[in-house]
Amino acid sequence: MRRWVISLGSAVLLLLLVGTACKTVGAGELGVMFRPFSGGVDLQRTYPEGFHWVAPWNSLIVYDVRLQEKEEAMDVLARNGLSIHMDVSIRFAPIPSELPLLHREIGPDYMNKIVLPQIRASARKVIGKYLPEELYSTKRDQIQEEIYHETDSILRTKHIHLDAVLIRSVKLPASIAEAIERKLRQEQEAMEYEFRIEKEKKEAERKRIEALGIKQFQDIVSAGLNPYLLRWKGIEATQALAASQNTKIVIIGNPKDGLPVILGTE
Known part of the structure; x- marks a missing residue:
């Protein structure tokens, strides 16, 4: 009986040791080993996904x-x-190859110890260089980019990769927001007015060039006309009309050098 109890106790102890010695690293995770009796944090190796046997x-x-x-x-x-x-x-993540250093220098709570304080400090530093309307509208992307680079330069020295910083919303006092929106509307109206003026100037220039072209054409045509040519063209037209088979009415009585007027009845 005593042997049976000892055997059972040994089996239970063995199961407990096996259970405590078996550790699981899940998907998207890495493990860092801490050995209190042989150098502390293992800086040479990280443990990938799966089961790992760990001394108690x-x-x-x-x-x-x-x-x-x-x-x-x-x-x-x-x-x-x-x-x-x-x-x-x-958006951030620990740098996998530097995970043992992160664990030794900062620990698992690196987000609250490093990431959030640093993003606050960088945001205050960068935004302190700009006016509210610039953050509210015109330079928001630029400010966002500056905050990212300011924060990333620090986090990389702490073994953390910063993927992105996104300004989701900006809230100003209602009176200030209304003043900024009013100013932006006025600037937009001024730009629209300048555009209209420029458009009218271009249209006036186009009409001036068109009128100049018409005048030059008329001058060229007028230079080639004379009374003899006009009379000859009139004779040709009268002859063509007279040769027509349609009924005509001839009106005589034009000036001395004029031509008779021939009107068709159909």
Whole structure:
């Protein structure tokens, strides 16, 4: 009986050891080994997806290395001191090849320790150089790009890859937003007015060139006309009309050098 109890206890202990020694790394994850009795964090190796046997006194810390997204709301000051509320999305991931260093220097909570504080600091630094209307409309993409580069330059030294920074929304006090929209409408109307003026100038120039061409054509034609040519052309037309088989009415009494007028009755 005693042997049976000992055997059962040994089997249970063995199962417990096996259970604690078997660690699973899931899809899109990597593991970092910590060995308290042999050098601490293993900087030479990461553990891929699957089952891994780990000594009970060691620890396998699992990290999600897929792209992650975090939405962050923040209040920043523009160049003129106006407070602006922004909603920002950040996409990031740990650099897989540097995961052991990330674990040793920062730890699993790197998002709250590094990513979010740095994005806030970069946003405040960049937006402090611009006016509210520039962030609200004209230079939003440029500001977004500057925040990305400012943040990425720091996160890369912390073993974190920054994929994108996206400004989702910008909220200003209602009176300021209305003033900016009014200013933008006025600028748009001024640009439209300038466009109309320029269009009318081009149309006036076109008409001037057209009139000049017509005048030059008339001058050329007039230079080639004389009374003898006109009389001859009149004679030819009269002869052609007289040769027609239709009934005509002849009106005589034109000036001395004129031609009779022949009218057809049909």
